[in-house]
Amino acid sequence: MTAAARVRPQAAGSAAETLARPDGVAASRLFVGRSQAAWTLPEQIAAEVGERILNEQIAPGSRIGEERLALEFGVSRGPVRDALKILEQAGLVSIASRKGTVATPLTEQDMREIFVLRSGLSEIALRGFPDHATPENLAHFRRHLQAAESVAEDDQQILFWTEANDRLMLFIAHHCGNSRVAKQLTTLSLQSIRYVRRALAAGLNTATRRREVVAFYRGLLAAYEKRSDVEPFVERLRRLINERIQSTGAALQQGPR
């Protein structure tokens, strides 16, 4: 494995920072299907620190001090350490015994690996959903799709768009009959958010592209409702993800803006 060059840090005050942001992006993936009331102390800390990493409030590759977090949250180091382990498992931080903990760096190679795997697993999800396409699940699908469509035309709501779009895919994943595939896709979604946001900041997510994605999901929903063949959609999704790899790669190479 060759070490890919690290992606250059995002310049402060970039376009993405001024946009309205959805809340609980990290937590919704770290603790799928669990109510906030049931989070343990380490989980609450993981949710908060995870969110900061996704926002690049904690920059990729930068150190995360246990002690400072313990002080900030008013807890001992134990729960902070457990929180960092949760985030390590989710791939958002890397813990090295001597060097301490850092927010996982962003690299182009890592981005490619994540999306290639997402592509392969999404196929299983798309093909598995029809067996679980109850009227109730189809209604949920429609709700997710409507949420995505409602923001698809508005450049100012682009962070809500990516979140809604991602949640729709995760909804399919969590109803495809394979909990492992669902779990892995959820983790990969979490790991890809920083890359996706970099691509947004570089202006690579256009309304045309968003319409194409909406059309894809509309077609998929119709296929599920009519119980028709999903293979054309598997093929289309593969193409969409490939395009995403290309454009995100370009965004990463652009570096600071």
Next chain:
Amino acid sequence: MQLPPITMEDPAAGRPLARSIDLPRARAGYAAYRLFHGEEPATLSVKDQVAVTITERIVERRLQPGQKILEQSIADEFGISKAPVSEALMLLEYTGLVASAARKSAYVTPVSAAEFEELIEYRAALLGVVFPRFVERHTSADRKVLRDYLEHMQELAQDDARAFEFVEVADRSLLYVAMQSGNRHIARAMSPLSLQLLRYYAIGVRTPKQRRQLLGWWADAIRFSEARDVNRFMALAAQSRGAVIAEVLAALRAAA
């Protein structure tokens, strides 16, 4: 703006297997190899040693599916405090061999036909990404490694008492291919998955005939790789997967 939450389906409740199944002896180091993603560390922390031991007990069914794991009794057995035991159990939770209900004691995850099919489907998806790249890009040194594994499998194939070692080496070949893919996300997912699947393979591939068939497939797979023939390689992978699934499911039914 309020987005719909990500919801989850109730995990399919597979029928657990109650009866114990005898396993032939295992090869030393197989658990550490997978727990630590292909590196067999020379020294292990106390936590890691506990994790390896519990893993072996689970895979070899000395701890039964569904059985409770009491931290205190393990701590007593090793003469250590409970802290490294609970850390070890946390590591095993990530591998899927152990689960714990919130704030309750840990237990060995159950095995079932539904669970097995899910694991296999997941791994097939991972391998579906890995195999074509391997066939196209591997080197002759990679083939040599696979041939060495194959040779070792041939030595083991005739001996029923070494059936577990046989499936373990077969599984290692797959892990090797996955590690060579250069996709760390896939490599990381494969090892714990492999530990879970070993629990099933060990009861599925039990006759010399089954093992000879597997040997034939592996030999073909190496030949197709050498010919850079992705299509035949993938067809063979699907065919052998289907056969192994059928064998394991039959064994699970017989044991139920």
